[in-house]
Amino acid sequence: MSEESGSEYSPSESSNSSVEPIDEVCQREPSKRIRKPIVYYHCQNVHTEQCEPVTYGEAMMRSDSSKWKEAIDRDRDANIRRK
DSSP states (O other): OOTTTOOOOOOOGGGGSOOOOOOOOOOOOOOOOOOOOOOOOOOOOOOOOOOSOSSHHHHHHSTTHHHHHHHHHHHHHHHHHHO
């Protein structure tokens, strides 16, 4: 142990010499693991509920037609202001 710093490191004689490059390159073997194929689930049928009316007439036939009327008026006014 070095008395001055309390460290166990002591430089060797070759620490100041030049470093020789390594010419060997290690090659890894290809993996032998068998990979599982990806399983895709194809959905042939999709059922959705249409909650929103498609036409103005459908919107006015609903029980919440007053809210749809307000939304339509708001959108119309916004489009007019934008022009």
